[in-house]
Amino acid sequence: MSTSTSEIPVGHVTDVASIRALETAYQEIHGLEVSVTAGTWSNEAIQPPPSGKTAYRFVVSSEKAHLRLKSGDGVRGGIGEAYEDVDPHPARISPGAEEVWPGDALISNEKLGSLDLSGSGVYFEVITVSTDYPAPKLSLLRNLSDHPGGCAPYYGAFRRETIPPAPTASGDPIGSNRVNEHTLDMRIDRQPPPTRHHHGTVTGADGRVYNHTETAVVLPRSVYGRPPVGDGGAGHAVIYRDPLNKGTGDSFTVPLTPGSIVVTPSTTERLYGHCFENAFAMLVAIPGFVVPYELIPE
Structure with missing residues (x-):
């Protein structure tokens, strides 16, 4: 059975009311350690980092946007003479700036410093606890390599990890980063x-059970020259209400446009599954893609 209603957290980056509802939903699922929002610049x-936490900012749209970088700033996907090839991320040799595109990730905390931005942009942001993870200041989607798998296993799926x-x-199992x-x-x-x-939920080494969310933030496919979907129809998410007991037998659909946000939660109380069809999207996982997913039987 399929319906067109939605009972999971959904929203759009330009819809203030839906973002407020998402902020509340995340706190109910993850507690006070995790918060989300959407915003613009x-x-x-110059946007300072959150006190004692790390902010992961995922860019949904941008116009003439740049991030100013200092010597030593790590840039995942940084290439060219401006960078030194060091572990774990290429580092700026001298101050400069990189153009910011949709799909890029900008990270700030007290160690990495503020985000010094120009131009304009819209973003979805996750703020969570800081760990010893050596996060880059910037991750450039356009320069990363493709690794098909998961939600899109076909060759040429543009599956890139920021x-x-x-x-x-x-x-x-939780890993050293939480996003x-x-x-x-x-x-x-x-x-x-x-x-x-x-x-599903994730059990840490300390025995604590962490709820899991996978959040899709839809991008405009034209930015990276992705082929149109042709006769495949508009993008949508198929959400499965009870995949463990009912397989694909109980589902509903969520229509998608650039800027749409869809959260698939897996908690100790309720577990949902999904399949995204004709969607070019960022998939953000908390506390991460740290345990194997399970296929849903027919």
Whole structure:
């Protein structure tokens, strides 16, 4: 059975009321350790980091936007003579600026410093606890390599990780960062097609059970020259209400446009699954893509 109603957190980056509802939903799922918001910047903007936490800002749209960088700033996807090839991220040799595109990730905390931005942009942001993860200041989606898999296993899926999972030396399943993101083009006219799957809660080394969310933030496919979907229809998410007991038998659809936000929660009380069809989107996972997903049977 499929309906067109939605019972999970959904919103749009330009819809203030829906963003407020998302902020509340995230706190109910993840507690006070995690908060989200959406916002904009324009002209010259120096935005300080959150006190004692790390902010992961995922860009949805931008115009003539640049991030000013200092010597030593790490840039995942940084290439060219301006960078020194060091571990874990290329580092700026001298001060400069990089153009900011939709799909890029900007990270700030007290160690990385403020975000010194110009131009304008719209973003979705996750703020969570700071860890020992050596985060880059900027992750440039356009320069990252493709790794098909997960929601889009076909060759050429544009699956690129701006914030990949970072294992800990101790093997804690939670990982050393608490936010992961990859962008990919999920379309039904390619083989293999998008996968129907679900995640679950994550148990840390300390025995604590963490609720899991996977949040899709839809991008305009024209920015990266992604092929149109043709006769495949408008993008949408198929959400499965009870994948463990009902498989694909109980679902509803959520229509998608650039800027749409759809949260698939997996908590100790309720677990949902999903399949994205004809959607080019950033997928943001908390506490990360740290355990294997499970396929949903017919």
